[in-house]
Amino acid sequence: MSFESKLRKYAKLAVLNGTGLKEGQTLVITAPVNAQEFVRLCVESAYEDAKAGYVFVRWTDDLTSRLTYKNANIDRIANVDDWVVAQYRRFVDEGAAALSIYAPAPGLMDDVDASVIAKVSSATQKAIAFYRQHMMANQSQWSLVSIPNTFWAKKIFPDLNENDAVNALWEAIFKAVRVSDDNDPMLDWDVHNTTLHANNDKLNQHQFSSLKFKNSIGTDVEVGLVKNHRWAGGAEVAANGQIFNPNIPTEETFTMPHKDRVNGKVVATKPLSYQGRLIDEFYFVFKDGKVVEYDAKVGKETLDYLMNSDEGVRSIGEIALISHDSPISNMNILFYNTLYDENASCHMALGRAYPMNVLNGTTMSDEELKAVGMNFSNEHVDFMFGSEDMSILGVKEDGSEVVVFKDGNFAF
Ligand code: ZN
Ligand code: ZN
Numbered sequence: 001m002s003f004e005s006k007l008r009k010y011a012k013l014a015v016l017n018g019t020g021l022k023e024g025q026t027l028v029i030t031a032p033v034n035a036q037e038f039v040r041l042c043v044e045s046a047y048e049d050a051k052a053g054y055v056f057v058r059w060t061d062d063l064t065s066r067l068t069y070k071n072a073n074i075d076r077i078a079n080v081d082d083w084v085v086a087q088y089r090r091f092v093d094e095g096a097a098a099l100s101i102y103a104p105a106p107g108l109m110d111d112v113d114a115s116v117i118a119k120v121s122s123a124t125q126k127a128i129a130f131y132r133q134h135m136m137a138n139q140s141q142w143s144l145v146s147i148p149n150t151f152w153a154k155k156i157f158p159d160l161n162e163n164d165a166v167n168a169l170w171e172a173i174f175k176a177v178r179v180s181d182d183n184d185p186m187l188d189w190d191v192h193n194t195t196l197h198a199n200n201d202k203l204n205q206h207q208f209s210s211l212k213f214k215n216s217i218g219t220d221v222e223v224g225l226v227k228n229h230r231w232a233g234g235a236e237v238a239a240n241g242q243i244f245n246p247n248i249p250t251e252e253t254f255t256m257p258h259k260d261r262v263n264g265k266v267v268a269t270k271p272l273s274y275q276g277r278l279i280d281e282f283y284f285v286f287k288d289g290k291v292v293e294y295d296a297k298v299g300k301e302t303l304d305y306l307m308n309s310d311e312g313v314r315s316i317g318e319i320a321l322i323s324h325d326s327p328i329s330n331m332n333i334l335f336y337n338t339l340y341d342e343n344a345s346c347h348m349a350l351g352r353a354y355p356m357n358v359l360n361g362t363t364m365s366d367e368e369l370k371a372v373g374m375n376f377s378n379e380h381v382d383f384m385f386g387s388e389d390m391s392i393l394g395v396k397e398d399g400s401e402v403v404v405f406k407d408g409n410f411a412f
Contacts, residue, residue, distance in 0.1 A: 006174055006181065007038060007041060008041055009179045009185055010038070010145075010174065010177060010179045011041035011042045011044075011045050012041075012045045012049060012186075014099060014101075014143060014145045014248060015046050015050055015099065016045070016186065017186055017244075017248070018099060018143030018145060018244065018245050018248050019098070019141045019143045019244055020097070020238070020245075021050035021141070021242075022050070022240070023050065023051040023052075023053075024051065025052060025053055026055070026056065026091070026094050026096035027046050027050075027052050027054070027096065027097050027098075027099060028055075028056050028098050029055060029056070029058065029099045029100075030057075030058045030060060030098070030099070030100045031057060031059060031060065031100075031101035032061060032062065032101070032102075032103050033059050034149050035101050035103065038101065038147050039057060039101065042055075042099065042101075043055045043057065056096075062108055062109075063108075066108060066109060066112060066276075069109070069113070069116050074116055074119060074120065077120055077123075078119050078120050079123070080123055080124055084127070085127050088130070088131040089130070089131075091131065095140050096140060097141040097142065097143075097242075097244070098141070099145070100142070100144045101145055101146070101147060102144060102145070102146050102339065103148065103149040104337045105151045105276055106151075106152065106155050106276070106278060106336035106337075107155065107273075107276070107277070107278055108151060108276045110277055112276075114275075114277060114305050115305065117276070118275075122309055125379070129378060132352075136354055136380075137239075137354075137355045137361075138236055138238045138239060138354075138355075139238065139239045139240075139362070140239070140240060141238045141242050141244035143245055143247070144246065144247050144248070145177070145248045145339075146337055147173070148166045148169040148170055148173065150162045150165070150166055152169065152336065152337070153168070156168075156169060156172075156333060156334070156335060172335075176249040176327060176331070176343075178249070193234040193245075196233045196234030196251075196253060197235075199231070199253045200233055200253050202412060203255070203321075203394075204230060204231050206396070207396075207397070208225055208394035208395055208396060208402070208404075209225065209395050209396060209397050210222050210223060210224045210225060210395045211225065211319065211392055211393070211394055211395070211404065212392065212393040213266075213385075213391075213392055214391050215267075215390045216389050217269070218265060218267040218283070219264075219265060219266050219267045219385055220265055221263065221264030222261075222262070222263050222264055223261075223319050223348070224260075224289075224373075225258060225319070226256045226258045226358050226374065227372065228359040228372075229255045229256050229358055230256075230356065230357050232253070232254060232354070232356055233250065233253035233320075234250060236356065239362060247343075249328060249339075249340070250343060251322050251323075251326045251327070251343040251344075252322050252343060252347075253322075254319060254321070254354075254357070255318075255357045256319075256357035256358050256361075256373075257316050257318070257319045257348070257373075257375075259289045259315045259373050259375035260315075260373065261373070262288075262289045262315070263287060263288065263289075265283060265286075266284050266348065267385060268280075268383050269345060269384050269385050269386060269387050270334060270341050270383075271298070271334070272384075273336050273338070274302055274303075274306055274381060275302070277299055278298060278299050279296050279298060279303050279306075280297060280298035280299060281297035282295060282296035282297070282298075282383075286316075289315045289316075290315055291307065291314040291315075291350075294307065306350070310378055310379065312351055312376045312379070313350050313377045315350070315351075315377075316348045316350055316375060317349050317350070317353030317374070317380060318347075318348060318349035318353060318354065318380070318382065319348050320342065320347050320348065321392070322342075322344065322346055322386060323409045323410050324386060324390070324407075324409055325409050326343065328340060328343045328344045329343075338382050342382045342384060344384070344386075345384040345387075346385060346392075346405075347382045347383060347384045347385060348383065348385065349383070350377075350380075350381045351378070351379035351380040352376055352379065353374045353375045353376075355374065358372050358374065361374070386408065388407065389407060390407075391403075391405055391407070392404040392405035
């Protein structure tokens with residue numbers, strides 16, 4: 001079978017399993033310009049397989065953005081246009097589903113002033129915060145997938161020529177998203193989701209009060225979990241009843257930490273690409289839920305901007321467990337792409353939590369969610385801290401402890 005047929009399977013998987021698009025529904029695809037071949041297949045599948053009412057494509061280009069950041073009048077672009085906001089308002093009002101096709105360009109923005117990126121990004125985040133909240137609360141279906149670009153491929157495979165690097169990355173992507181020459185990826189995803197949902201169920205039954213993480217490189221942290229937290233991972237049901245897969249690939253089971261009950265030190269085990277800039281060899285020290293100390297050997301300035309972008313970014317909104325022995329982890333590739341790297345390692349996210357991670361959370365008001373201990377922020381930035389020697393103890397309400405992870409893997 002050819003590359004084209006695998007690409008077609010992947011597009012169908014993204015539209016049908018990913019967004020769970022409903023007949024007559026609007027689909028908004030956000031994609032980089034180099035994804036045109038894949039995007040056309042997605043549009044075709046949306047109309048032919050899912051009977052979409054309308055598919056709208058928002059094209060993006062990192063190289064254009066780079067030129068904008070370096071040359072444009074920043075006050076002009078930080079003043080977000082009304083029509084941009086109106087566009088997102090319409091997507092929310094008509095209950096559109098969203099498919100984001102993401103191709104990172106790690107390091108591309110390294111010579112761009114970090115304060116400029118921070119200013120533009122925070123203005124945009126604020127202006128369309130209603131859209132992000134709508135999606136993060138699963139009011140409608142959304143899905144995130146990745147495709148290669150030469151820049152990203154060369155970063156992962158620096159010794160290969162551009163063509164070979166892109167092909168190698170395509171092969172790694174197909175493997176991670178369970179698309180092969182002779183399988184039905186839709187069926188394989190059903191099986192995979194059954195496993196993920198079983199992990200969620202076990203953890204949900206325990207209802208741990210906190211988790212204690214420890215490894216040999218210095219992570220020693222206790223993460224409190226909110227009462228009635230809900231472990232999620234794999235397929236979700238949106239408020240409109242449609243089943244969707246938020247991330248393709250995904251290997252994680254994750255829940256809501258209590259914003260004030262995180263104490264100790266967390267040492268990152270993989271670099272973080274934030275707004276196109278790399279942060280590496282970094283750590284955080286938490287006290288009563290807030291970062292009170294941090295440092296990075298690489299990208300400290302970028303980390304400073306992240307830490308000061310808003311109040312909530314200094315607390316965490318997600319804690320995720322991933323066995324060290326997972327398909328993505330076993331490929332032993334550093335992807336420089338959170339969608340992939342977060343599935344190779346236990347991670348947490350600074351910033352906003354997902355309301356679905358607490359019982360009835362998607363129908364609670366912001367005040368009710370705050371009272372539960374949910375963290376609010378305009379950011380949600382995952383970083384990886386899992387390792388092959390990670391141990392995790394689950395602490396119950398009565399103080400008794402259960403081994404959750406031993407030597408980097410689920411122990412129950
Ligand atoms: Zn996660
Ligand atoms: Zn996350």
